[in-house]
Amino acid sequence: MIIRKTELTELTMKKNEKIGVLNIDSSLYKTRISSRFANRIPYKPTDPHMILSFIPGTVLDILVKPGQRVRKGDGLMLLDSMKMQNQLKSTMDGKVKTILVKKGDRVSKGMVLIEVE
Amino acid sequence: MLLGGGEQAIEKQKALGKRTARERIMALLDTDSFIEYDLFVEHEARDFDMAKKSLPSDGVIIGSGTIYGAPVAIFAQDFTVAGGSLGRMHSRKITKIMDHALKMRMPLIGINDSGGARIQEGVNSLAGYGEIFFRNTISSGVIPQISVILGPCAGGAVYSPALTDFVFVVDNISKMFITGPEVIKTVLGEEISMEELGGARVHSEITGNAHFFASTEEECFDQIKKLITFIPWNNGQKAKAFEPGEPKREYNIEKIVPNDPTLPYDVKDVIRSIVDNSDFFEVMELYAKNIVIGFGRMGGRTTGFVANQPLEMAGVLDVDSSDKAARFIRYCDAFNIPIITLVDLPGYLPGVDQEHAGVIRHGAKVLYAYSEATVPKLTVILRKAYGGGYIAMSSRHLRADFVFAWPSAEIAVMGPEGAANIIFRKEILSSEDPDGTRRKKVAEYKEKFANPYVAAARGFVDAVIEPSETRRFLMHSLNASENKTIQMPEKKHGLPPL
Numbered sequence: 001m002i003i004r005k006t007e008l009t010e011l012t013m014k015k016n017e018k019i020g021v022l023n024i025d026s027s028l029y030k031t032r033i034s035s036r037f038a039n040r041i042p043y044k045p046t047d048p049h050m051i052l053s054f055i056p057g058t059v060l061d062i063l064v065k066p067g068q069r070v071r072k073g074d075g076l077m078l079l080d081s082m083k084m085q086n087q088l089k090s091t092m093d094g095k096v097k098t099i100l101v102k103k104g105d106r107v108s109k110g111m112v113l114i115e116v117e
Numbered sequence: 118m119l120l121g122g123g124e125q126a127i128e129k130q131k132a133l134g135k136r137t138a139r140e141r142i143m144a145l146l147d148t149d150s151f152i153e154y155d156l157f158v159e160h161e162a163r164d165f166d167m168a169k170k171s172l173p174s175d176g177v178i179i180g181s182g183t184i185y186g187a188p189v190a191i192f193a194q195d196f197t198v199a200g201g202s203l204g205r206m207h208s209r210k211i212t213k214i215m216d217h218a219l220k221m222r223m224p225l226i227g228i229n230d231s232g233g234a235r236i237q238e239g240v241n242s243l244a245g246y247g248e249i250f251f252r253n254t255i256s257s258g259v260i261p262q263i264s265v266i267l268g269p270c271a272g273g274a275v276y277s278p279a280l281t282d283f284v285f286v287v288d289n290i291s292k293m294f295i296t297g298p299e300v301i302k303t304v305l306g307e308e309i310s311m312e313e314l315g316g317a318r319v320h321s322e323i324t325g326n327a328h329f330f331a332s333t334e335e336e337c338f339d340q341i342k343k344l345i346t347f348i349p350w351n352n353g354q355k356a357k358a359f360e361p362g363e364p365k366r367e368y369n370i371e372k373i374v375p376n377d378p379t380l381p382y383d384v385k386d387v388i389r390s391i392v393d394n395s396d397f398f399e400v401m402e403l404y405a406k407n408i409v410i411g412f413g414r415m416g417g418r419t420t421g422f423v424a425n426q427p428l429e430m431a432g433v434l435d436v437d438s439s440d441k442a443a444r445f446i447r448y449c450d451a452f453n454i455p456i457i458t459l460v461d462l463p464g465y466l467p468g469v470d471q472e473h474a475g476v477i478r479h480g481a482k483v484l485y486a487y488s489e490a491t492v493p494k495l496t497v498i499l500r501k502a503y504g505g506g507y508i509a510m511s512s513r514h515l516r517a518d519f520v521f522a523w524p525s526a527e528i529a530v531m532g533p534e535g536a537a538n539i540i541f542r543k544e545i546l547s548s549e550d551p552d553g554t555r556r557k558k559v560a561e562y563k564e565k566f567a568n569p570y571v572a573a574a575r576g577f578v579d580a581v582i583e584p585s586e587t588r589r590f591l592m593h594s595l596n597a598s599e600n601k602t603i604q605m606p607e608k609k610h611g612l613p614p615l
Contacts, residue, residue, distance in 0.1 A: 019381070022431045024463040025503070025535030029379045029431035034406070037430060043469035056305045082304055106306050 048092040051114040053107045057081025062103060064114075068096045076114055079107070092116055118156065118173045122197025130197050135268060135290060136334055138178050138195035141228055145338045146182035146191070153180040155213065160206045165237045172198050175206040176231075179214040181223070184345045187357075190218035193228035196268050200232030203274065207235070208245025215252040222351035224261040226341070229278060230268030246273050253280035258451040260351050263341060266291035266327070267334060271315075279326065282448060283344060283400070286317035286327040287337045293320055321403040325437060328401050343398055347412040347419045348452055355453050356419035362394040370584045374461075376525055378501040378532070378567075384409055384424045384432070384459060387499065391457075391588050393417065400445060405437035406430075410445040412454075416592050421449035424459035425510065427500075434506055435466040436479040443482035443613075450490035455595055458487075458511035461500040463532060480509065481614040487515045489611060493598030495591055498522040498569065498578070503531050513577045518601065519594040521587070522569035522578045529571075533563040 020033040060078040064070060070090045077088040097115040101107060119139065120127065127137055136144065142151055160167065160175050176198035181190045192211050194201040211227070218225040234242040256262060257280065264278035265285045269292045278284045278293070286293075294315035301307050301314070313319065320327035329344075331337035349356045368390035373382055389395040392413030399411035406429040411422055423442050425432035434442075449456050465476060487494065487509070495518060496511040507528055511517045522528065530536060538545070541558040548554035572578045582590050 022433075024431060024433065024467065025531045026538055027379055027463060027532035027534045029381075029427070029463060031381045031427060031431040032406075032429050034430055037466075040468070040470050056307060058306065081306075108307075 046091075049094075049097075049116055050112045051076060051088060051091060051116060053079060053088065053109060053111045053113050055079060055081045055086055056109045057086065057107060059101050059103055059105045059107060059113075060085060062099060062101075064096050064099070066096050066099060070094060070096060070116065088113065090116060121173055121176075121195045122199070126197035133290070134334075135196070135230070137197060138193035138228065138230065141267065141334065141338075142178060142180070142182070142191055142193050144335070145226070145341060146184060146189070147186070150182035151180055151191075152182065153178060155179055155210050158206050158210055160204050160238070162204060162235075162238050162241075164239075167237050170199075172204075174198070175204060175210065176201050177207045177210050179210045181214075181217070184342055187345050187350060188221070188223040189226055189345070190214050190221070190223055191226045191228070194231045194268075196230045196232070199235065201230050201268065202232050202235035203242055203245055204235035204238040205241040205245055208242070208248060211245075212248045212252055215249065215256065218260055219252070219256045222260055222353065224263065224345065224348070224350060225256065226263045226265065227277065227281070228265045228267055229270040229274070230266075231274060232269060233272050233274055243273070246277070249277050250280060253277055257282075258352060261348050261452065263344070265337065265341065266293055266317075267337075268292070271295075271297055275326075283329065284320070284327045285329045285331065285337050285341060286320055287331050287334055288317045290334070291317040291320070291327075293326065318403075321401075323404075325401065325404045325440060330403055344412075347398060347414075348454075349419075352452055358417040359393070359414055361414070361417040364390050364392060364588065365395040368395050370587060374499055374523075374525065374584070378461075378463075378525075378527060381428045381431075383428050384426045384461065384499075387459060388413060388422050388424060391415075391591065392420070392422075397422070401441055405435070405441045407432055407435065408438035408442050410442060415457075415588075415595055418595065419454050420595070421445065421454045421456045422459070423456060423511070425462040425506075427461050430466065432462045433464065433466040434462060434480060434483065434509060435471055436474045436476050439476070439479045439483050443486040446483070446486035446490055450486070450492050453492060455493035455495065455598065456490065456511070457591060458494070458496045458517070460496060460498045460502045460507070460510040462503070462506040462510065463501060464504045464506045478614045480505075483509045484515065485611070485613045487511050487517075489605075489613075491601070491603040491605065493595060493601050494518050495594050495598075496520045497587060497591070498526040498528060500525050501527045501532065503527070503529055518598055519590075520578050521580050521582050521590055522573065523584055523587075524569065524581060526569035526572075526578075526581070527567040528569055528578070529566045533559045533567055536566070537562045 022029045022031050057079040060080040062077050063075050071093050074090045075087045079086045094116040097117040099114050101113050158175050176195050179192040192214050262281035263283050264281045275293050292311050292315050298309050321330035329340045370390035373386045388397045397413045407426050409424045409426045494511050513520045537558040545551050545554045569578055569581050
């Protein structure tokens with residue numbers, strides 16, 4: 001196949017250093033990659049050991065101590081958010097390994113707050 | 118009274134780089150064409166000492182005039198009067214001009230610059246918004262509705278622009294959001310500026326709420342005027358025809374598209390090499406750039422273009438580009454504008470985020486919009502058209518009236534690499550030289566299927582044409598479609614996957 005590499009294509013590709021490669025069905029396409037695609041958060045399966053904040057807010061109270069045994073569904077922490085108290089529950093049976101925040105801390109959504117082992 | 122909120126308030130407005138409501142109307146409409154209605158309207162609020170307050174024209178100017186001779190109805194909120202807040206009479210003035218526009222079947226332009234509801238008027242103010250939203254909806258698809266955001270437009274007020282056809286925004290002036298930075302900070306603890314939350318750039322690049330982005334009010338008005346020349350006055354008419362003109366010679370259609378389907382090019386250059394005077398008026402230029410939409414003229418007649426953009430994300434369909442294209446297709450269909458679709462896409466964007474964002478539901482909108490559209494539908498397959506993407510992009514199967522393909526077209530279920538890997542999997546794996554076998558099989562598949570002739574043999578493609586013949590074939594097809602008539606089954610309305 002003759003590749004008709006045109007002046008225009010060369011111009012576009014030279015002018016733009018951001019030209020990247022996108023793989024669709026094993027074909028590699030030379031193209032601009034949108035910042036949204038480049039900055040997307042890669043999917044990670046949820047790890048029940050990591051208790052994440054499901055909402056942004058302020059830590060109102062911590063209900064457990066490191067080393068304490070907890071069962072799935074037990075309350076671990078109270079978050080003040082959306083003008084309400086929200087209880088953060090354990091996603092597994094186990095022992096509290098570490099508590100990564102303290103009372104009064106502002107937390108964002110998706111932050112790891114407590115590790116359970 | 119003509120000074121609105123008075124000299125001090127006007128100075129404040131100017132300091133923000135904003136014109137007054139009256140100046141805006143004068144700048145937008147043809148000279149001396151504006152007739153104002155309801156200059157003397159006053160509010161009738163009595164609570165909270167409102168009886169003592171005089172608000173000139175109740176903070177909004179309404180009337181009608183022309184743009185390049187086209188009749189338009191217009192309202193402009195006056196921020197210098199009580200922050201352009203919307204009270205009962207303010208909203209009554211707006212709904213009066215909306216009713217007028219619908220009755221007279223003329224375009225409606227709304228200039229939004231308002232702090233929001235006039236709290237002192239309580240539920241009367243909310244009722245006013247509701248009456249406006251209802252009219253926006255009822256007028257949708259009957260008369261063109263244009264929203265211009267030239268100041269704050271926050272809370273429930275944003276839903277009027279959201280219900281209209283085209284939203285214009287200006288950098289550093291337009292601000293649109295449902296809940297502002299202060300509420301977000303108190304409730305969620307997240308800090309963000311108004312500009313970052315709902316500025317012109319955000320709505321043009323990220324949310325897709327705005328269709329046209331300008332740096333100044335002047336540039337914004339030029340864009341509105343240009344748009345008016347491309348669209349009809351109502352859904353019973355076609356857009357005014359212009360003097361036809363040939364595309365400029367600098368856009369040489371033979372030299373734009375590389376044969377190798379993995380190499381990028383700017384599909385806007387292909388459009389410019391086809392349309393009259395190479396004048397392409399792009400809509401939503403900054404949003405979901407992997408698809409290009411906009412207006413051009415063919416032989417003087419307005420035509421809508423939808424084109425995959427190989428320069429951006431290889432031209433894939435994804436959630437945002439599907440939304441963008443589907444809405445535009447429906448706009449063209451509602452206002453009797455034929456659609457030309459230029460196809461060159463590898464398929465849909467893979468990814469967990471896309472699947473979870475609902476690429477099934479959003480992608481379906483494109484199929485729905487094309488299938489439902491009864492305006493002339495012309496398709497040119499420039500290069501690759503793979504898989505579901507081929508079907509979605511105005512294929513024969515969705516009742517495209519004319520489907521042409523360039524000799525460089527590859528109409529297949531997927532690209533040669535992917536297809537060969539699947540079809541010849543066993544042969545490749547069991548071979549002594551898997552890479553060599555794979556290359557051989559890919560070449561074999563390319564030779565046999567990566568062309569327009571398999572589809573042409575089934576009649577899915579009407580003609581294989583040279584790039585240089587594209588404009589001639591499209592003009593012929595548009596002329597042949599002049600009296601296109603389609604009978605759709607009777608129904609109240611369909612259920613597009615909104």
